[in-house]
Amino acid sequence: MAVTISDVAKEAGVSTSTVSKVLNNWSSISPATCERVHEAIKKLHYTPNARAVSFAKGASHNILFLSSLKKEEAYRNPHMFDILCGVRRTLAEHGYTLMLTDFPDTAEPQEYLTGLIGKGLADGILIHGSCSFPQLSRLLTESRFPHIHIGHPGPGSRMCWIDTNNGLAGQFAAQHMLECGYEKVAFIGERRTDHISTQRLNGFLGGMYDYGYRVPDEYIRYTDSTREDACRQTHEVLSLPVPPRAFICENNTLALGVVKALHERQLQIPDEAAFLTFDSYPYSSIIDPTPTVIDIDVYDLGVQAAQMLLRKLENPTLLVQAYTTLPVLRQGLSTVLAF
Known part of the structure; x- marks a missing residue:
């Protein structure tokens, strides 16, 4: 039978609460009592339960990660999982566990989140940007619960947040x-x-303007986020009296549609039409030719989000609002530098 804290207390001649205080290094316990307790622990080969010790300290050493986990979420939001991996590794290195929880499909998600915080299941929470809702900022700031929102929550927010600088990526x-x-x-x-x-x-428009170029309104195309619509929009813009020489694709899915349209027009890439896309995942490896990419290390974003939350746990008054993880250009075959 496993040795319990009650067995240690009986052996040392003290109460179980005294043993708990010794385990948690309370300064109010006399050195003589501490010595008796430690001798009893050694004699009985008692191993404190880590969860019980954390509970006594008022900490769970657990962090919540709130995200949307609906069917096919990996295809709609592939970067979330790289962020999650960066978070998990960093927290594990500091002795924390990570609990992944789904964003509720209810009319009042604030009640669900309030319940999670109130149950004391975790010391802090990381919230993926896919889970924002109008009452989120007020709930977190009023509860003063340690948190980091992954993604910019919008102007004027009092939440702690971290984000990649997508505007700078557009300038690049x-x-x-x-x-x-x-x-x-x-x-x-x-x-x-x-x-x-x-x-x-x-960021793209601002970058072009800084060099003295204005992008015509008809060169800016919005889609329904599908490859098919990106292909259609590309055909339309190529039919303009003065068609563009190059395309910037907001993501890999849209890049597939742009490339399809260029192939259908029998335009040689990059000699007759060039393009680049953002992010090296998930489809850049199958796009032909290999695209030039403005890439952002979202794994590193997860690492830094976790590090900032750990700093927040050490200093609850700390306000974290920062851009991080700079974009990097990865030259491919879909653009060619002028000489």
Whole structure:
């Protein structure tokens, strides 16, 4: 039969609460009592239960990760899992476990989140941007529960957040296109309401403007986020009286549609039409030719999100609001530098 804390207390001649205080290094316990307790622990070969010790300290050493986990989520939001892997490894290195929980499909998700916080299941929470809702900022700031929101929550938010600089990624795309000598550049984006697509578009437009180029409105195309619509939009913009020489694709799915349209038009890439895309995952390896990519290490984003949450746990008054993980250009065969 396993030795319990009650057995240790009986052997040492103290109460179980005293044994618990000794295990948690309470300064109010006399050195003599501490010595008796430790001698009893050694004699009985008692191993404290880590969960019980954490509970006594008022900490669970567990972190919640709230995200949407619906069917086919891996296809709709592939980067979330790389972020999750970075988070898990970093927390494990600091002795924390990670509990993945699904965003509830209810009209009042704040009640679900309030319940999770109130149960004391975790010391903090990481919230993927796919789980934002109007009451989230108020709930977290009023409860003062340690948190990091992965993704910019919007202007004026008092939440702690971390995000990649998608606007800067758009600027990098503009700079590369101009370095290649492509002055007429179209942007194939997602829906108008997509936050990341809008950030990348604004960065691209700003980057072009900084070098003295204005992108015509008809060169900016929004899609329903499918390859088929990206293909259709590309055909339309190529039919303009002055068609673009190059395309910036907001993601790999849209890049597949753009490439399909260029092949259907029998345009040689990159000699007659060039393109680049953001992110090296999930389809860049099967796009022909190998695309030039503005890439962001989202695994590193997860690492840094976890590190910031750990800092928040050490200093609850810390306000974390930061961009991190700079974009990197990966030259492929879909653009060619001018010489």
